[in-house]
Amino acid sequence: MNIFGHNFRLAIWGESHGPQIGISIDGVPAGIPLSAEDFEADLARRRSGARGTTPRREPDIPQIVSGLYNGMTTGAPLTIEFANTDTHSQDYATVARHYRPSHADLVAYHRFNGFNDPRGGGHFSARLTVAFVAAGVVAKKMLPPGIAFDTRITEIGGCTDPARFDEVLRAAAADRDSVGGIIECRVQGVPLGLGQPFFDSAESLIAHLLFAVPAVKGVEFGSGFAGARMRGSQNNDPLLDVEGTTATNNAGGINGGITNGNEIVVRAAVKPTPSIGREQNTYNLATDKVEPLTIRGRHDVCVALRGAVVVEAAVAIALANFIRH
């Protein structure tokens, strides 16, 4: 079982083309009102349908199978399941041996001695993020009041002008190609004092969860990599009062691994979707040769489009882990 966390402990399971995907959450306090409707807004942000998203359509209806009684959490582990209904497993008949470049097919084959489920990427599919987003919804309910998330895509295919994102997506799709992007999550109202240095610093837990998200290849807080090119006089955040309010926020709301009361600012870089429509040369175990592969399946042109709410869930789950009930 894949397990993460301390105070808010997750076990995620499932495969893209198996019957279900799900998550069990331990550490949810008793007495929190919860219903299937609470999940809809965030699940809708992850659902496909917009330009550049996978044509695979799933209703994503959460089935709460444990930890809930009379509309209230019981304090026992909360388990949420989602059915996989729109699967075209025949699309993956070849990739079990003719591995897609930059997807997990080859590493999964070796890591699990060829017993992995290759259909739709199996356990490595972003399909699992439906359950992760559901856990994010529960995490948000556990956070202190006044915490507000603002998550947006700041870059697609190198373009930083949101008015041109659609054009960039069209051009990539027309070329049967894909593009990467940058997702920025800002969180206001986070109290000073969350984080457990040394190892469970606020940055560590957030980054741990972000790197669990398929296709995330970079994470930065505040000025991040740009800060490495500044001088201390430019990057330092002058303190304005005893509460720790700062004039600038190059730290991204975290000092010494502890939230400092200012806005948390974190960015995740996602790579271009590995499955593209163009023919590519790649190793085929069936013939022991590098041969042209045409990938089937139904794929996102840009992972960032549906990934923004996944990034937000990662931040919410990390913060929930610092709160002891």
Ligand SMILES: Cc1cc2nc3c(=O)[nH]c(=O)nc-3n(C[C@H](O)[C@H](O)[C@H](O)COP(=O)(O)O)c2cc1C
């Ligand atoms: C929301 C989301 C949607 C994704 N959609 C696709 C997709 O349609 N096709 C694909 O090949 N990869 C997709 N990915 C990325 C792959 O799942 C990921 O690249 C793969 O599991 C390998 O993991 P890695 O990129 O972290 O090494 C998606 C990722 C996310 C977060």
Ligand SMILES: C=C(O[C@@H]1CC(C(=O)O)=C[C@@H](OP(=O)(O)O)[C@H]1O)C(=O)O
């Ligand atoms: C199903 C989802 O996304 C899938 C993520 C994914 C991948 O390789 O990560 C590949 C595609 O799977 P398929 O070829 O079976 O359509 C996407 O559709 C989802 O996010 O719910």
